[in-house]
Amino acid sequence: MSIVHSEERQIRSSEDVVLVRQLVRSKAIAHGFGLIDQTKLVTAASELARNTLDYGGGGLVLVELLNDGARKGVRLTFSDEGPGIPNIEQAMRDGFTTGGGLGLGLGGAKRLANEFTIASEPGKGTRISITRWR
Amino acid sequence: MARSTVLGEVLTQQEESILLDWIDQQVANAATRSELLSRGELQEQSRHFLTLLRQAVREGGVEAGGAAFEPVRRALEELSLERARQGYSPIETAMFVFSLKQPVFFRLRERFGDSPQALADALWECTILLDRLGLITTEAYQRAREQVIVRQQEEMLELSTPVVTLWEGVLALPLIGTLDSARTQVVMENLLERIVATGASLAVIDITGVPTVDTVTAQHLLKTVAAARLMGADCILSGIRPQIAQTIVHLGVDLGDIITKATLADAFAVALKRMGLGVQRLNAPGAKGGRQGQEQNGRDQEERPWNASRS
């Protein structure tokens, strides 16, 4: 598997979240993603970028375009040095479809991606990586 | 490492005679399918492989997964793909490698005839190597078959998700076959795009042709309905056979407020009613009398086949 392109972007404001959406969209298009795959990926990116901003106090996103034999994928890695997530399992389930409450959007992002990894420890920040293959 | 060098030596010094014996072995074995492969081609394939094997063993011992064996692995994969295309079974292809054991073992026995321990070790290493190489052919075969299946699945997906306009504003989606994720995706996309294109407000999803409904299938159906609703179109489920109804209840699947009907016809009737439409009989059969009357009726029917009236 090879990484044919990678790009990093800061997430420091809610305008940055919009820019991240646009960046992910354009990279996905460049890598041959169809509309549905694009939409799912960008929506997941929006969720995670917002989390990075609101709960992580700002951070980074790394966009990587992957080639694995015949299939192509986009991997997004969101990292921050915020407070970390104390109970990841609960966070994955939290208040998403209830409409109210905070809801971290993690579960949703996971559902929209093919691969999902998360590493987070209180006091050590958070790093979330999702990959979507087309 | 002394033993692998021996194998390398044996392969080098006796390459020709091993090759001839090996070819004879293959020819004698029905697995070689002489009707698919000429002797000349067999010789060429075997010679090529043996050369690569000799080089690899001299360089990399018996590490079948190592860098030295890259050309050998590649050659085997190509050969496997080619044979798969020709119609060889995976076992038949693997025999290409396994039939090499006999000639090599024979010569190792000659070499180590009087040292059973050394012989045992040499045979062991050789068999491990050839077993591994034989398995590579099987793996390659699997991969090739999977690619064919994937391609066929994609083609079937394209063909099997039609969306039909039953009436202005009413679509029908007759599903045939199992609903897996990939298929559901295509089905949803088609349906939603047709909803936009036709401005439909109702879609009848008929599952007469869906053999079984398990939790996964049910979820896919529910997702499709949910997506259509988000776009302002409602769905009616039809074609629910008694066994499916039982399964749905048994699984505890909650269809919510989705209307369900046993047949597409019933669902269509519900759809018309929802839109304030009804179907009216125009003439009693034969009412106009005589041939002319009949023909006229016939033409009328052709010109205006749908004569639903608004109520």
Add this chain to the structure above:
Amino acid sequence: MERIPILKMGRYLLVTIQVDMHDRLAMTLQDDLTERIVKERAKAVLIDISALEIVDSFIGRMLANIAAMARVLDAQTVVVGMRPAVAITLVELGLSLTGVRTALNVERGMEMLRQDLAGEGYGRDDEHRAQ
């Protein structure tokens, strides 16, 4: 500061979201709409999202909130023009948007609202009085 324009047509409020909204803009819209519903004594809100390529959980919740608040203020809401890709993604996301009524386009949405208002005794006179 940028805002999403809200149009008034008789007792209807019309919002067309045409930009990729950042969160603050979405919150401002929510607040503005609530204010306008009260100020104009609006009976219906139509939100056109046909230009939105993405609806994530934040926007989804915004829409649900608007519908809920409008209801409390005795107004109906309809969200129209959701794109197929967005609908599919929302379902996958697991966002149910309960309490939010949807229609295919502005025309259908208006029809839906008209019927609601007719049901409440607001005849055709009250609609489309451009101000």
